[in-house]
Amino acid sequence: MTSRSPLVNRLAIAIGAIVLTAIVSMATTLAVSKSIEGNATAINIAGSLRMGAFQLVAAAAAGDRAGEDGPGLNVRITDYQERLAKPEILRSIPRTSDHPLAEQYQSVRQRWATVLKPALVNHEIGAPLSAGMVGAVEGYTREVDRLVSMLEMRTEARIDLLHLIQIISLIFSILVILALFLDLRNRVLKPLRKLMAIATAVGEKDFSHQANLKGSDELAQLGQAFDQMTSELALTYYELESRARQKTEELEVSHAALEVMHSASRGLFANHDLCSGAIPMLQDLERLLGIGPIRLFLHDKESAEPVEAITTASPKRPFYCRDHHCNACLVTPEVYDEMPLEDNDGRRLLLPIRTPGQLLGTLEVWYPADKGLPDTSRRLLETLSDQLATAIFLEKQITEEQQLTLAEERTVIARELHDSLAQSLSYLKMQVTRLRRLNIEGDHKPTHDSILDELSTGLNSAYRQLRELLATFRLKLDTPDLATALRKTIDEFSERLGKPVSFEYNLPPQTLSPNEEIHTLQIIREGLANAVKHADATDITVKVMFDSPQVRASVQDNGKGLPGGGQPINHYGLIIMQDRARTLGGKVQVNNKAEGGVEVALTFVPKSRNLIPTETSPA
Structure with a gap:
């Protein structure tokens, strides 16, 4: 019980102490007052014994006038002796024989019985008082005086004891009440004020206050619970505040990212070029979200592996780059080595680029492993x-x-x-x-x-x-891409040649516009037609290679070569090819090879987006 309710126990002990003090005080007061009950009567009776002794001596000296002035001497002696043994006196005398008051009372009675009473009985009525009679009376009265004094002292001692008990009870009660007040102030009022201050501070979102109450009582345990609660509330509040701040920052970042994506999407859809349209947007997103680099891979059915189409950071110019005046994705090797890549504690997220029923590519996003995404x-x-x-x-x-x-x-x-x-x-x-x-x-x-x-x-x-x-x-172009159309063309001329035509192709997807693809295909067809018809070739090779930023398409044969070793003049097919090359912003060269045969080579730099010209060339 004490360990469960020490505060209640202390209050119970204090109240019990006050009640016990009151009970003890009242009981002792009652006992003491009971013990001195009749002492005043006994003192009065004992005091009257002195007067009675003198009256008896006076009656003995005056003679016996019974019937006239009162009872006779013998009757008075009997009366006096009865008064000496009255119950009021006996109740005031302790029962123990060795008590001084009891001894004094016995001494008075003995002197009465052995000295004064025989002297009175033996005194001749009417005779003058002898010296012995006077001495006997005086000695007896001295003993009676001593008895009266002892009775008075005993009564006063009892009264003093009663006063002492009351004073002690009062002092003890005051001490108990004072201790209770101090205990209540230290163990109840102060803790309550601290708890109220903590509650008020918590209401004002101040979790720094602590009760720091010691002990094992209810308020101390309540204070410890308050301290734990405020600590947990502070932690929870700071966590919630941190989460709210983090969410706010994330929302701000998301809002900024959405604005970037919204503004960049216009250019992305209007520019019709992934590289120039997407890289600035992706780099802005990297700065906002703390991620990167980001790469875009397109799925090409002509390639077993996805083909990289965009990267936001590269230490060297990408293979597919068509604009060597653009350095948007180029970074220093030191910066590249600090980016979260596979060898630099980075994590990769792959997101599909898809439309319903068709997978177009994959978006590869790198982010720091310690921060997560x-x-x-x-x-x-x-x-x-x-x-x-x-x-x-x-x-x-x-x-x-x-x-x-x-x-x-x-x-x-x-x-x-x-x-x-x-x-x-x-x-x-x-x-x-x-x-x-x-x-x-x-x-x-x-x-x-x-x-x-x-x-x-x-x-x-x-x-x-x-x-x-x-x-x-x-x-x-009745096929979805240039590579497939070229393969069909090569199959056609392989049948006409009677032998497979070699074919090499490494153009990245979407390198050429439709206009560029048509002109490239037609120039290659013209070169193949010349090689099959006029060169008497047995081995023909077609190459379409990308040497960033330039495209080189060539048709090589091992035939008889050009007469005179140079380009033919006023050749209708060559004129058409040259017109097409000029349309592409490039040139066509037809030359004999050192080892024999002819090479028709087309070189041009593809543009970001070649729209269909409004005026079609004569070719």
Whole structure:
């Protein structure tokens, strides 16, 4: 019980002490007052014994006048003796025989019985008092006086004891009350004030106050519970405050990141170039979210592995870079080595770039392992992957639409040429044939035949060139990418050659625009056609290589080479190829190889986005 309720026990002890003091005080007071009860009567009776002794002596000296002045001497002696043994006196005398008061009372009674009473009985009535009688009376009265004094002293001692008990009880009660007050002040009032101050401070979000109460009573335990509660509340409050601050910072970062993504998405969709449109946005996101580098890989069906299309940080220029004036992704090796990569305590997050039913690529995000990646940052990156998926999907759609538009325009031109110029040339050829059948005689016949031969040669050449032009205009990219179209073209010419044509290709995805792809394909077809028709080649190799930022496409054969060792003059196919190269901003070179054969080489730098020109070149 004490260990469970020490405060209640202390209060119970204090109240019990006060009650016990009151009970003891009242009991002792009652006992003492009971012990001195009748002492006043005994003192009075004892005091009257002195007067009675003198009255007896006076009666003995005056003579016995019983019946006149009162009872006789013998009756008075009997009366006096009875008064000496009255109960009031006996109650005041202690029962123990060795008590001084009891001894004095016995001494008085003995002197009465042995000295004064015999002297009175033996005294002659009416005779004068003898010296012995006077001495006996005086000695007896002295003993009675001593008895009265002892009774008075005993009564006063009892009263003093009663006073002492009351004083002690009062002092003890005051001490108990004072101790109780001090205990209540130290153990109750002060702790309560501390607890109230802590409660008030907690209400004002101040968790620094501590009760620091010692002991094992209820208030001390309550104070310890308050201290623990305030510590836990402070920790919880600071944690919540830290979380709220962290969430606020994350929201601010998310808001800034969303603004960056929103503003950059316009350029991403309007620019139609992932590199220039996405890298600034990704670098801003890296600074805001504390991540990076970020890489974008596109899935190409012609490549077994995903092809890197974008990186935000690289110590050297990426392979696919088409703009050597741009240094957006280039960083120093020291900066690159500090980034969270696999060898530098980094973690990688892979996010799919997908549209419904189609996986377009993968977004690779590196972040520090010690900091981790918050959920808000992850959700932002997922939103980014959705934006990139939309941009890439729209880019592919636009590319296909431009290819289709370009092919349709060229088909229209081919149809117009076929319906107009081709028919006119056919008509002229028919007219030349009719003129040749006419028999013209005379001196003008040689001139006439020469003119007809020139007309026929010119018309045949024009008609052949027109057919090649129509075949060129009807050529279109009916496959989703240049590599597939080139393979189909090579398969076609391999059948015509009777032997497989070698093919090397390393162009990154989406390097060329539809216009650039069409012109590149047509130049390669022209080179293959020349090699198969005129070179008598047995080995033909086609290479389409990317040497950043330049594209080089070549057709090499081991045939008989060009006559004269240089580029042919006024060759219709070469003129077309050169026109196409100028359209691409590049050039075509046709030269004999040292080991034999001819090489047709096209070199140009692809542009970020070549739109379909408004005016189609004659080629």
